[in-house]
Amino acid sequence: MVGEGILxxxxxxxxxxxxSFVSKDRLTTVQYPEEREPRIEAxxxxxxxxxxxxxxxxxxxxxACQICEKECPPKCIFIEKSKDKKPDANxxxxxYPAVFNIDISVCMSCQICVEVCPFDAIKMDxxxxxxxxxxxxxxxxxxxxxxKSNDYYRRIHPTEAAEVDARLAGERAxxxxxxxxxxxxxxxxxxxxxxxxxxx
Amino acid sequence: xxxxxxxxxxxxxxxVLAKHWLLGYVPAGAxxxxxxxxxxxxxxxxxxxxxxxxxxxxxxxxxxxxxxxGPNRVGPFGMLQxxxxxxxxxxxxxxxxxxxxxxxHFLAPLLLVSASFMDYxxxxxxxxxxxxxxxxxxxxxxxxxxxxxxxxxxAGWSSRSKYTLLGAMxxxxxxxxxxxxxxxxxxxxxxxxxxxxTVSIVNMQATYSGIWPHWFVFTPWGFAGFVLFMVxxxxxxxxxxxxxxxxxxxxIAGYYTEYSGFKFALFFMGEYIGMFATSGxxxxxxxxxxxxxxxxxTWIPSYFWFFAKLLALxxxxxxxxxxxxxxxxxxxxxxxxxxxxxxxLLNLLTAGIWHFMPAGPSRWLVCSTMVxxxxxxxxxxxxxxxxxxxxxxHYSE
Numbered sequence: 001m002v003g004e005g006i007l008x009x010x011x012x013x014x015x016x017x018x019x020s021f022v023s024k025d026r027l028t029t030v031q032y033p034e035e036r037e038p039r040i041e042a043x044x045x046x047x048x049x050x051x052x053x054x055x056x057x058x059x060x061x062x063x064a065c066q067i068c069e070k071e072c073p074p075k076c077i078f079i080e081k082s083k084d085k086k087p088d089a090n091x092x093x094x095x096y097p098a099v100f101n102i103d104i105s106v107c108m109s110c111q112i113c114v115e116v117c118p119f120d121a122i123k124m125d126x127x128x129x130x131x132x133x134x135x136x137x138x139x140x141x142x143x144x145x146x147x148k149s150n151d152y153y154r155r156i157h158p159t160e161a162a163e164v165d166a167r168l169a170g171e172r173a174x175x176x177x178x179x180x181x182x183x184x185x186x187x188x189x190x191x192x193x194x195x196x197x198x199x200x
Numbered sequence: 201x202x203x204x205x206x207x208x209x210x211x212x213x214x215x216v217l218a219k220h221w222l223l224g225y226v227p228a229g230a231x232x233x234x235x236x237x238x239x240x241x242x243x244x245x246x247x248x249x250x251x252x253x254x255x256x257x258x259x260x261x262x263x264x265x266x267x268x269x270g271p272n273r274v275g276p277f278g279m280l281q282x283x284x285x286x287x288x289x290x291x292x293x294x295x296x297x298x299x300x301x302x303x304x305h306f307l308a309p310l311l312l313v314s315a316s317f318m319d320y321x322x323x324x325x326x327x328x329x330x331x332x333x334x335x336x337x338x339x340x341x342x343x344x345x346x347x348x349x350x351x352x353x354x355a356g357w358s359s360r361s362k363y364t365l366l367g368a369m370x371x372x373x374x375x376x377x378x379x380x381x382x383x384x385x386x387x388x389x390x391x392x393x394x395x396x397x398t399v400s401i402v403n404m405q406a407t408y409s410g411i412w413p414h415w416f417v418f419t420p421w422g423f424a425g426f427v428l429f430m431v432x433x434x435x436x437x438x439x440x441x442x443x444x445x446x447x448x449x450x451x452i453a454g455y456y457t458e459y460s461g462f463k464f465a466l467f468f469m470g471e472y473i474g475m476f477a478t479s480g481x482x483x484x485x486x487x488x489x490x491x492x493x494x495x496x497x498t499w500i501p502s503y504f505w506f507f508a509k510l511l512a513l514x515x516x517x518x519x520x521x522x523x524x525x526x527x528x529x530x531x532x533x534x535x536x537x538x539x540x541x542x543x544x545l546l547n548l549l550t551a552g553i554w555h556f557m558p559a560g561p562s563r564w565l566v567c568s569t570m571v572x573x574x575x576x577x578x579x580x581x582x583x584x585x586x587x588x589x590x591x592x593x594h595y596s597e
Contacts, residue, residue, distance in 0.1 A: 003579070006524065013265045013523040020264045029268050 041157055044124035046104045047113050049146045056147040060088070061121035064097040068113035068122055076106035077113065090172065102146060104130065105139040120164050126156045208499040215242070215503070216328050239331045243320045250510075251472045252282035258518045265522035289468075292461035297359060300458065304358035309463045312351035312470035318344045319477035322398050326490045326503035330399055337398040338390060341481055342383055345436070348474055349375045352438075352445065355467070356455035367454025370529065371445035374435055377536040378442075382432035382478075384544035388425045388551040389416050389485040402489030411495045415488040420567040421551040424575070426486040428544055430516075433482060435536070437475035439517060441524035444532060479513040480506075539578050546574050 020026045030037055047068075053059035064081040080099035088094045113122050125148070132138030154161040210217065219238050226234045256271065256279065263270025271278035296305055321344075322337035324330040334340050349372060356368020393401045405415050416422035435442040446454040456467045483489060487509050490502035527535070550570045557563040 009523045010519060013519060016267055017261065017264045017519075017522075020267050026267045027269065031269075 043126045048125045048148045063094045076103045100143040212501045261518045289465040294461040299360045301358040308355035309466035315347035316474035323480045325506045333399045336396045359458035363451045363457045378432045378435035381540035381544045385425045385428040405488040406491035408495035417486040424571040433478040440521040483509045
């Protein structure tokens with residue numbers, strides 16, 4: 001009969017209507033500024049610069065090699081290499097970026113900068129509250145706004161960060177071992193040197 | 201007790217008495233004009249306000265039906281949302297297409313709104329509360345209501361865009377098709393009441409046997425007429441599931457694609473005001489107008505009952521909109537001509553038989569069968585005719 005399906009549908013919508021007042025589980029809406037969904041680990045939007053330790057200028061991993069700048073497809077990264085060298089987090093003197101800007105209005109979130117970085121210095125962020133009333137200055141992120149600590153990285157991408165940390169620690173240990181071996185070799189060389197004379 | 205009754209009666213007539221009191225201060229020459237203004241002004245204030253409230257209720261209701269909150273940001277519980285909407289619409293740029301027929305494009309929304317407001321001239325919204333008691337009130341209502349079709353077609357034609365023209369064509373086809381069952385469904389009431397005056401139709405229904413009112417909806421032909429009238433009224437006011445003329449997903453917004461800003465707001469308002477008017481007519485014809493649903497509730501003012509019934513019908517409109525998907529054009533036409541029209545004609549016969557049979561259960565049995573059996577048979581027939589086949593369009597080749 002005409003109207004049977006209509007009545008069934010009407011009953012369903014009525015159940016939804018009253019049910020949404022009774023049980024909050026029915027409501028799929030997240031009241032955005034006040035409540036937020038937990039951030040998804042696999043999410044990524046814009047790049048940021050990782051620093052070790054507490055001081056963002058001291059611990060910056062970036063050595064201004066400019067690979068990301070060259071690889072960036074929409075050319076949204078701008079780097080100016082420093083003239084001098086500063087000790088990095090490991091105390092090793094390195095170049096550092098005097099200027100590091102990313103225009104996130106141009107960035108297409110492709111993650112290529114992250115893929116090519118040999119120093120694990122640039123990673124993808126999950127922060128989405130980036131709207132601003134200044135569409136030029138507000139979307140051109142400078143070095144300070146881009147710098148985020150390794151702790152933050154561990155918090156937003158735990159699995160990925162653990163892997164990176166392990167790799168970096170391994171590399172550091174290997175380099176330390178190499179340095180140690182080198183110094184030992186030099187020490188033995190200096191010990192042996194007087195007997196063999198100057199190598200010419 | 202008599203004091204209480206008297207007080208209730210005065211409270212019921214408070215607006216009528218206030219008008220008379222105000223008119224006492226006006227010189228006799230200006231009285232007809234002032235009387236007209238005092239009658240019309242409340243309608244022009246109250247129903248747009250009701251429109252504003254309805255847009256909010258509709259958005260909230262649809263939200264809840266879809267398991268959302270609906271607007272809840274502007275003011276407490278989003279109650280100031282209509283004001284925000286109004287400010288937004290009024291501050292928008294008014295764009296007129298360069299190829300449009302400017303005069304007609306300008307006049308269409310005005311005609312729609314004024315036509316929908318003219319419907320209220322014959323609606324009794326309370327005891328003694330009607331602007332003009334025409335002795336052809338129902339006829340006037342449908343005559344003015346058909347002006348809305350003209351406005352819609354003016355809008356669609358003058359915009360000179362394919363979408364508006366398609367929307368206008370659909371609107372004309374739909375509104376003319378559904379005008380027939382709309383009027384035929386209301387004729388049963390005119391047959392029974394023996395009058396075209398809305399006031400005497402309501403007065404006939406405002407009597408009680410025991411506690412039960414004599415509303416026409418509580419008879420087999422009245423019930424069928426009411427349902428048919430409401431379906432046709434939904435189609436007349438272009439509301440979902442009969443919103444083909446607007447059809448956002450296919451023809452953008454139909455006949456008002458090219459309207460923006462204030463003119464769009466006028467269209468929007470005109471549609472809702474028209475919907476309230478047809479709902480008001482359904483209330484007047486079938487639901488006893490301003491009369492109370494039980495004899496012991498007559499102390500509540502009559503205008504309260506009218507607006508309570510109106511809000512109930514609006515709620516049903518919103519509920520239906522939240523439930524049903526849009527019909528296809530052929531389904532729409534089939535429903536109008538193959539189901540609604542035969543049903544309304546049979547309903548006329550039923551009402552005649554009801555009138556000439558002696559009162560009693562036999563009359564109820566005969567008339568109920570006369571409504572129910574054709575309804576079942578007709579809907580069965582519609583169902584069986586459904587065939588799936590490749591459509592060929594003979595006229596386009």
